[in-house]
Amino acid sequence: MKLQVYLSGEIHSGWREELINEAERQLLPVDFLAPVLNHDASDNVGVEILGAEESNFWKDHKAAKINAIRIKNSIEKADVVVVKFGDKYKQWNAAFDAGYAAALGKSYIVVHSKEFTHALKEVDAQAMAVAENIEQVLKILEYITLPE
Amino acid sequence: MKLQVYLSGEIHSGWREELINEAERQLLPVDFLAPVLNHDASDNVGVEILGAEESNFWKDHKAAKINAIRIKNSIEKADVVVVKFGDKYKQWNAAFDAGYAAALGKSYIVVHSKEFTHALKEVDAQAMAVAENIEQVLKILEYITLPE
Amino acid sequence: MKLQVYLSGEIHSGWREELINEAERQLLPVDFLAPVLNHDASDNVGVEILGAEESNFWKDHKAAKINAIRIKNSIEKADVVVVKFGDKYKQWNAAFDAGYAAALGKSYIVVHSKEFTHALKEVDAQAMAVAENIEQVLKILEYITLPE
């Protein structure tokens, strides 16, 4: 069984690249999906393509909707969603994606450091695994794709 | 049409009471649903009922799951979800509820101050309305329940 | 069996009132749902409640989304949707509602004059009945709610 895995959350570190590279090195039967990771492009895509806005709200709104086309499709196609919470920023989009996955009945894995245990308890509660680092995620993907 | 409205998010202020009281005063055809708002009870319900845990993770886990029985049922029964982000704490559960509502195709209204516009852009993007205060939410509920 | 019937489409004539009054006079077991019919209120609700916009696009956008909370809920609760196309205006929202109802597997009845037969053929094709006037709709509602 080949798995589609969507990588949601933290975009300021290289965790996706690390995970993807290692999975490829191990020849895991996994295809990875991800949001657009170029932060500037992602923030500005609405006004860049559809025209300038005076208010920041609508600038953000148009960008977030275009990004949502990709994100919604990715979560819906995914067999497993990995949601990583980093140490900085509010990261409400990561929690939003987790809720979205949960409502669709998708299995998701949360990754965060111990300090967020209490704040993320609702997100962790419906997860299939709560990891602290990428190595653990990799091992889970390796395990659940062991040959029949 | 009588509406079921679930009030998600911030639990450290009296916004739900304010909204419910005013809606009742105006005789709006709205029933409100809410999570358990007693913070201590909510945090400890897992170990209180199902037995002590040594680690905080499992203590939180058991509590969050029991609360999830109520929250999941409430969102699924709701016609409209209101998600309020306050000024404090991570509030990832609020974003999780918004994502959950979005995936179910539920209309939701977000309430937050302007300073969170950028951080909440993904949550706002799929909302039916983005308000800054409870009065606006009340007016929306009043408007959408005008008699046929 | 009591039916919920959503009345979509034309808002510049009194067809809903006529239908509702006659159904009540006949004591039909039907509850009617409708969008907000005050045209000015409906057009301005976004800026009235959520604050002014410089562009007409966002003014309309905010209004249409608030109205959509009511419309989406109404169609989803409805057992039957009646979609009336009048003689004026583009009425794309009526066709949108018909498509929305079709995708949900809801039975809908279209009402329009003969001159629109060709232009509305895709809307008519998935309807359960194509009527030319309100009397016919009333007779259909009367017929399908005959006592068991």
Next chain:
Amino acid sequence: MKLQVYLSGEIHSGWREELINEAERQLLPVDFLAPVLNHDASDNVGVEILGAEESNFWKDHKAAKINAIRIKNSIEKADVVVVKFGDKYKQWNAAFDAGYAAALGKSYIVVHSKEFTHALKEVDAQAMAVAENIEQVLKILEYITLPE
């Protein structure tokens, strides 16, 4: 992620060809789906295949249903729906397709000139992007299919 994109709406201009050609030139990972574009064939397919009708209504009806087999399948298979409103005709089928896509939770992009902003506000309100021309649609498809 390869995307399936259904191109709904205006059939009297060459916008689909323009979009498809340019997407192919850029090697975008997109497959396009479209209705039958031969206007005469589309109007007459019912009576051509299934036998003559005396009334225009049934002639149109039989044709619209056969076309609906293709259109329904296309929207249901699509990851993204593009709905273009041209300057002529009622184009109720385009709005119908948008409503159909919305009810299925499909992301859709609307294309229309500024003059239709008010008339299309309900269709725009649930869209993920509102474009004015095909170049913008192309840029959105290019952006949302950027390699992971």
Next chain:
Amino acid sequence: MKLQVYLSGEIHSGWREELINEAERQLLPVDFLAPVLNHDASDNVGVEILGAEESNFWKDHKAAKINAIRIKNSIEKADVVVVKFGDKYKQWNAAFDAGYAAALGKSYIVVHSKEFTHALKEVDAQAMAVAENIEQVLKILEYITLPE
């Protein structure tokens, strides 16, 4: 638990009346739904309400669609569907209703005489019970609604 029971199939005998009367006499917590049973009204409703047709096909078509509004709603609301095959006529609508119920995951009970065992094997295969008479159906309804 109060059950909604839709009574599909044979319309040339008084089996529905017999079942409903006996269920009422026993005060079973069951509400019955049924199609329109006036055969002439049912056959002619299309042309009676929506205007004459030259061909029998369209006369039947318009009638069958109006009846389908009631039948579809009834099956979708039903907790249990009873499908009775009598000794006369093709009764393809009864088998159609059974297939419709099966695809929705509804429990259905088939009633037919032994001689149809082979011809109805596909319909029986997905039923929750295959009865030979109305008394058996009544006993099943009585049994499954025994007080908790």
Next chain:
Amino acid sequence: MKLQVYLSGEIHSGWREELINEAERQLLPVDFLAPVLNHDASDNVGVEILGAEESNFWKDHKAAKINAIRIKNSIEKADVVVVKFGDKYKQWNAAFDAGYAAALGKSYIVVHSKEFTHALKEVDAQAMAVAENIEQVLKILEYITLPE
């Protein structure tokens, strides 16, 4: 768009072979699915594999359920269902399949001679096309798979 087409109904004539051969000759982008057509094998598969039964009812029952594994999967995978009613037998399984397809929102095409117009009106009412012969079905498949 390549279509999956399930061929339901009459099994005593060679209509499937005729349709499949002609579609292949025309290189239509269509894959055909069908039930097991060996009548004896189909009737006896239950007792052949799972052991003898004393009563015909259970013999038929076991066979019909094994066949249903294939039929249910085929209809669920199909983009279009063709349901042919021949001149002989009760063919309740064909009507059952049509109802099953209808409830899943699948487009289906009915094929029958004119004499069955009245008896099949409920089945025809929810069909996307009502044909009288296989040539018409072939032309519909050809038309709806015209290249984009």
Next chain:
Amino acid sequence: MKLQVYLSGEIHSGWREELINEAERQLLPVDFLAPVLNHDASDNVGVEILGAEESNFWKDHKAAKINAIRIKNSIEKADVVVVKFGDKYKQWNAAFDAGYAAALGKSYIVVHSKEFTHALKEVDAQAMAVAENIEQVLKILEYITLPE
């Protein structure tokens, strides 16, 4: 919010009565649903109503299907499912109900003694709470129905 709670599993002890009585004493806003608890009636209902069978397999089969009408309806209507595993018998039907509830996205609570921890780990894994006795279930129901 009033909750519908289905009580699945062990039928050889009085746990349901105990739970229902105590919930009524506390005036909890909960309606309870349950299978038929008369063991003999439940085992024999198939042959009692639908006629004798020579083999135990078909006797059990007919009974289990009639009971399934009630059980399926109950789980589908339930907001919460309680599944109790007692100390005796295989109780595969309890595990089946839990899997059924899980696939529908229903919140369920498992009740079993500690000795079954390992054997029930897959059932527990998707539960919202794992209790050891009825008092704990009662406290959970009391907690999740605290007034808004």
Next chain:
Amino acid sequence: MKLQVYLSGEIHSGWREELINEAERQLLPVDFLAPVLNHDASDNVGVEILGAEESNFWKDHKAAKINAIRIKNSIEKADVVVVKFGDKYKQWNAAFDAGYAAALGKSYIVVHSKEFTHALKEVDAQAMAVAENIEQVLKILEYITLPE
């Protein structure tokens, strides 16, 4: 039609290997899915990857959830589920998988010896076939994949 078949249940015998080998030898168009079959790895995967636990409950819980990622995905992708009950152990996970498959409307085949007929009656009741050995399952797979 190529089928995906998930093999659930008994893990202490070589029945999966036997079935897969024979299916491959016969070139059946079937892909098999299975849980992780290394019993020790399966029991310990939670603590091996995500860290030690003091209690057996949480050790089992973490393992069962990781395994559930694979099992849930497999059942959801499967066209047919085979559930084998062996002679040892409680095997509640097998019954759970059967219930899960039933609620999703998946066809499933149960395999067990005659002695479990009464205890498994609820599981058998919603199955498409009840076999006693692997040869019968193989014959069913062979039969339902006969070429069109």
